[in-house]
């Protein structure tokens with residue numbers, strides 16, 4: 001599958017990408033995040049949250065598993081499935097979120113790959129040295145291909 005790259009040299013760069021992506025989201029959008037501990041999945045999610053008009057603090061959902069927020073544009077469903085079993089994940093009824101009115105951001109998404117909708121944007125964040133991060137975006141489905149094409153056209157992605 002085709003993928004696209006974004007190189008962040010610092011947190012501001014990560015925020016810039018998040019803001020661009022936030023401007024593209026529609027109800028039922030799903031962004032699947034992966035990358036090692038401390039790669040920046042939560043940091044990126046916080047920036048997306050701000051981008052869709054969520055006010056207040058967005059914490060890591062590692063212990064709550066799913067947290068819902070009201071954005072000015074649409075609701076945000078922020079998930080972290082690192083700590084749950086396959087069975088627990090199946091019981092969460094994730095489809096309600098994936099096919100709901102909001103944007104789903106799911107950290108450690110590859111752990112529940114079988115439960116994800118085929119149409120989604122996958123983002124793998126690779127930890128470089130210091131504050132460097134490489135974002136690898138893989139679009140699944142026409143809507144996300146259009147997002148990536150748009151971002152590339154505007155010089156955001158390689």
Ligand SMILES: Nc1ncnc2c1ncn2[C@@H]1O[C@H](COP(=O)(O)OP(=O)(O)OP(=O)(O)O)[C@@H](O)[C@H]1O
Pocket residue numbers: 008009010011012013014035036037038039040041042043044060062107130131132133
């Ligand atoms: N360019 C960058 N983009 C994002 N975070 C960065 C960057 N540079 C440094 N950081 C720091 O890296 C850390 C990323 O932590 P974060 O909690 O977002 O990771 P995570 O991928 O969600 O980890 P976990 O798997 O534990 O949930 C933060 O402390 C953040 O300040």
Ligand SMILES: [Mg+2]
Pocket residue numbers: 041042043060080107
């Ligand atoms: Mg996290």
